[in-house]
Amino acid sequence: MKNYIDLSDIEDLPALLDDALQLKNKNSDPELGKGKTLGMLFFNPSLRTRLSTEKAAKLLGMEVMVMNVNSDGWALEFEDGQIMDSNKAEHIKEGAAVLSQYCDIIAVRAFPELKDKERDNAELVMNGFKKYASVPILNMESATGHPLQALTDALTITELKTMKRPKVVLTWAPHPRALPHAVPNSFVQMMQKMDVELCIANPEGYNLNPEITKNTRIFHDQEEALKNADFVYVKNWSSYENYGETLKTDGGWTFNQEKLRVTNNAKVMHCLPVRRNVVIADDVLDSENSVVIHQANNRTFAAQAVLRKLLKG
Numbered sequence: 001m002k003n004y005i006d007l008s009d010i011e012d013l014p015a016l017l018d019d020a021l022q023l024k025n026k027n028s029d030p031e032l033g034k035g036k037t038l039g040m041l042f043f044n045p046s047l048r049t050r051l052s053t054e055k056a057a058k059l060l061g062m063e064v065m066v067m068n069v070n071s072d073g074w075a076l077e078f079e080d081g082q083i084m085d086s087n088k089a090e091h092i093k094e095g096a097a098v099l100s101q102y103c104d105i106i107a108v109r110a111f112p113e114l115k116d117k118e119r120d121n122a123e124l125v126m127n128g129f130k131k132y133a134s135v136p137i138l139n140m141e142s143a144t145g146h147p148l149q150a151l152t153d154a155l156t157i158t159e160l161k162t163m164k165r166p167k168v169v170l171t172w173a174p175h176p177r178a179l180p181h182a183v184p185n186s187f188v189q190m191m192q193k194m195d196v197e198l199c200i201a202n203p204e205g206y207n208l209n210p211e212i213t214k215n216t217r218i219f220h221d222q223e224e225a226l227k228n229a230d231f232v233y234v235k236n237w238s239s240y241e242n243y244g245e246t247l248k249t250d251g252g253w254t255f256n257q258e259k260l261r262v263t264n265n266a267k268v269m270h271c272l273p274v275r276r277n278v279v280i281a282d283d284v285l286d287s288e289n290s291v292v293i294h295q296a297n298n299r300t301f302a303a304q305a306v307l308r309k310l311l312k313g
């Protein structure tokens, strides 16, 4: 694997999931990363991605360097041909080239601004690193995708499913802030690669990018979508159509026990962090149906499987 920037970088998904499961059962490659360094650059906060990816690298014998770019680094310019007389002191051309001298893999987290759809879809930060670094790039959540989270989600469903082709529902839920589309985008794309019956539930005005959802069924009636679901993935996202906005909804979309009863005793997933009693009610998060901690644990093994592939080139 040359990079892990989006799901198209996965050559063989079943084999990658097998690798992750094997690594979970037994750390089979503790020497592979000896003498290699993972550089982790954060333009935004993180708990799970930061610690699970660092742990994964260390389990493979790698050294890890972490930098919070906004507070500790020079402000980077990502557009070519700029007269750099603003606050941006360093161009990605030099920045990525220099980081490639110190790191064997560069991992980057850079959220969207949610102001300009075309600009966010252009993935300036991730593509800047891809273009100007000479080492593999690992996406730790970009403007439009979170492929490490999606691999974790696929691993979790593969482990916990009790039938060949489970029904998986991605349902929107409320949130006080405007959130990116990266997690739901990558989840939908990943489920489209798997043998599941996928549908999406969201209020009117909250349809995801149609180039991503393609033929996936979208319901605006949450209860209708949830009927007989085996897995429910709960997530908020801002409007894609009215880009980055939070629209007025009927307020009844919080996932609670009443919603759970409509399902086939579904396992409930969320990427975390989750706002209790806004996105998912206590009575679900504290129930046996919630698999969010199991899911978060799998972040390490998904990251380990990907790092292993990147180290092997």
Ligand code: CP
Residues within 6 Å of the ligand: 045, 046, 047, 048, 049, 050, 141, 149, 271, 272, 273
């Ligand atoms: N799910 C996830 O990416 O968590 P963090 O934002 O804490 O890394």
